[in-house]
Amino acid sequence: MTRTQLPQPRAVLMAHVRAIAFALRVPLLIAPVFAIVATIFLAIQIANGDMTGNLYAEPSALPSIIGALLAIAVWVREERFGPGFLWTLPVDRSRHALIKVLAGWLWLMAGVALFALSVMVLALVYDGGVLPVRSLQVLIAPVTSQEPLDPAALRTEQWAPGPLIVLVPFVSATATYLLASAFMVGVRHPLRWIVGAVVTFPVASAISHVGSRMLGMLWMTHLPERAVTGLLEGRYGLEALVTLRTWSLDRRMHLTSGERIHVWSAVPDLGDWRIAALLWTGAGALAVWFAASRHRERRRERRRA
């Protein structure tokens, strides 16, 4: 029997790039319109003085959310488990899943590039350069009271994060896309898991609360809440990945002079972001790899007794 040719990975990738484009043609067609609307919205925010941090970091939640939604859109109509059409094709199944994830990621990057382009235009218009330098009012010491703040408690710092900042939307969107893709590829019933997590959280919270009181183990108090907060708002949490913590570090406060200004509890740290990016993107890539391996072609060899 002569050797039957298998498709080239590049041909498979391009087939999926085209298929995803066709499946998502409506969102893809309105993406430029959406980008224009988002740009106008950002321009208004800047004009109102509501965005003092960084243009690349603060609005990066948007591509991150789109990244997660795109992963769902790419897989939701696919028969991920069972004898679906995708798995009847002559491509190693786990590799096929990875190629499809890659095809979706290419479109995501194209969309984020559009987003970054509009942000660059805004930066040029409002800051006079593609990489803006911002002047931040930073607290010298932490403040907990809601009293008006003495301006002497603030110092002015110039924040010039450098060219790496442009990567924030790309990396954050990639990480959320990978994590959501892993969820879609590797979990047979995603909705059940979401409902399960939502139901489990208050139960776990109640157990930790009651348990800490009854057993006297104080470390258990609010354990689930602390875990989730750390995951979302910690030094290397999701917010650090998506916005460089510009959301949680920045707050509006009244000064004793009556003025209301943006006050930063610290200058966002691109070093922390690098680690967060590495952790989240690495976790996403690993998760995708494990999820794809659920569809592996070869049977595991049974151990001989």
Added chain:
Amino acid sequence: MTETDSKASSDAVTTQGLCKRFGAKTALDGVALRVPVGAVYVLVGVNGAGKSTLFKTLMNLERPDAGTATVFGLDSGHDGPEVRARIGYVPDRQDAPYRWMTCARLLGHAAAFYPAWDRAYAVQLTGALGVPANQRIGGLSKGETRRLQLVLALAHRPALLLLDEPMDGLDPVVRRRALVLLAEHLADTPTTVLLSTHHVGEMESLADHVGVLRDGRLVAQMAREDLQRTVRSYVLETPDGWELPRELSATALRRSSTGREVRCTLVGEEREVTDRLNATGARVRDSRSLPLEDAALAFLPEEPT
């Protein structure tokens, strides 16, 4: 080369001790299938007999609990992509994939996966089977979906066609046309066909091997001539209190009696069976071979199980 090797190389499909269970239900129970290269093998069985599971196992869409399946000498569990590249598959289900695509676009998408895809032939088949090329797949009727699946299976001129109820859902006119196309395809392209059907008579002109699956077990498997030669209907005149001898009971597929006349369907060489019957005091009044469909169905239970 050993005799076994020689036999294996002349077989397109072989399975050995193939078992598959779904919970408490046994779908395949030690199936040992052998489909010679170039044969048109018709697999018969009632609903739930295990036909579709067998096909999915050959495609490596289902993993068997025990046993092996090889297609052109390739282990379907280990060489899934290479095996699927050689197969044109029509699944039992008539829900086509990618409902948002048009038929033409899906054919274009599938073409990317098969380097041997014959575009001109795909167009010819699409026209001959009346597949509405520009219609969305979501809007296709059951019959149109089936026709599209047939084009998908045939257009890359695979070495093996796995057709699971290929005529199901087709109207009589299209059935006839599809059969003619299949016959022409077999004449043009060296192909082995393994198909399941509830309408064996329809395939009478094509079939040269027949297998019968019953409750997951392959209870009969032989060349068509052997089946029609050895599965015969006998009309006997019997003395009072006559019973079918034990050695023939094992081969008795059907039995009915009116008075002293007994009609039975027995498996075995006619001369040998007649001699044995005569030896018991019965007189064989008539012996005739059965049409292919009746001969195959004789192995199935008369009452729904």
